[in-house]
Amino acid sequence: MEDATDGFSPSRLIGKGSHGSVYSGVLKDGRVVAVKKQSVALHDDSKLRNEALILSTITPNPCTITFLGATPSNNIIVTDYMPNGTLHHLLHLSPSPPPWPRRLDIALQLAAALRHLHDSNPSIVHRDVKSANILLDATWNARLADFGLAARLCDDDDVDSKLPAGTMGYIDPSYTAPGMLTAKIDVFSYGVVLLELVSARRVIDLTQSPASIVDWALPLIQQGRGLEICDKRIRSSMYTRRAITNLLGVAARCLSPEESSRPSMSEVVSSLQMTRPWTMDYVREMVRSMMRRKKSRVSGAIVTSGGGGGGNNNFSKGGLLVREILADITLK
Structure with missing residues (x-):
């Protein structure tokens, strides 16, 4: 961990809490990890030891941090690196x-x-x-x-x-x-x-x-x-x-x-x-349902692949309707 964090260099510091500091580290195989080290001034290491114990017993889950290991004394814990920070910072x-x-x-x-x-x-x-x-x-x-x-x-x-x-x-x-x-x-x-x-x-x-x-x-x-x-x-x-x-x-x-x-x-x-309206299944169903209701009343609402005479009018009310539904969707 000393090597991985350049001797726990301040330039690798990514977070600091009441129980320790977190550094980014690079393992020998190139993996980037997060390394939490107990603060030097903190003599009570019970919180880090407790965290290591709890993390080592949790069944792996995609919604919890992944535990990679700890030192025998449990004063250093290694987990997956989360590059996009905290929800607090994001909000x-x-x-x-x-x-x-x-x-x-x-x-x-x-x-x-x-x-x-x-x-x-x-x-x-x-x-x-x-x-x-x-x-x-x-x-x-x-x-x-x-x-x-x-x-x-x-x-x-x-x-x-x-x-x-x-x-x-x-x-x-x-x-x-x-x-x-x-x-x-x-x-x-x-x-x-x-x-x-x-x-x-x-x-x-x-x-x-x-x-x-x-x-x-x-x-x-x-x-x-x-x-x-x-x-x-x-x-x-x-x-x-x-x-x-x-x-x-x-x-x-x-x-x-x-x-x-x-x-x-x-x-x-x-x-x-x-109530997940942001899933693609929901969106597709909403598009189909709304298009069925609008198709008979909105001329040129559906963009077709044929040439035809639609020209620039192809993207009209129906297209705007689709855009409104898709407005809140982040495609991955």
Whole structure:
């Protein structure tokens, strides 16, 4: 790892947290990896050791960070390198805000990651779900990372690992004692991330009133005015707005004060999958359906491959209709 990171050169530093620093490294076979090293000033290495333990027991999943190895002392952890940074940076610092289809995909991918953890045997609770811990790979797919605070629900004797922990603004208010740790605290934090995804507002913003994104957005959703919190920097189609409305309904359920009223992450995944307007199957069906209704009334709506006399009028209302449907689609 010394060789791979040029002696942990500052030029290789890609991130820094309370438990360590992350460097980019190049292995002998040319692979680029992320190398997390415990901070020199930090004498307690329990968080890095816990992360190595949790990551080494998780079944590989495309929506969680891939664990490649650790040093025997567990003060260095090696994972896949995520070249597109964090969701936090993408939402709050990037000059190009992510389009709605990408945000909807990220919401589904994060839900799938949490479902995978909660359905593991034993069940794992992340305890620090936030946009800064959601990394983006080369194709902008989301990966849940940073398992330093993660806990296994079966570890009944390990009280310290279940003490209330997390990041202000994302923490479930009902998580006040070790005995309160359940998978539903991740569900609450996930709901906060959904609000952040839709609005691109910081979770705690002292320049706003109310400062909490939950206190600001939840009443609007409950009043049926959820679309008012949408990020105004990007446009949306009718189909995307339907998906966003569903997403906000899921967020409201996740943020319920009563744990029993919150959905499981399996329910969340099913709900989001049922309203995916950005898939090509959905688009093709919408195009066919709308064209059937418009064909009899719109002259020259369908562009044909034959010569004919359509000329420049071929791309008329029907073409614009197709363009509107495709406006929110990022083709891969």
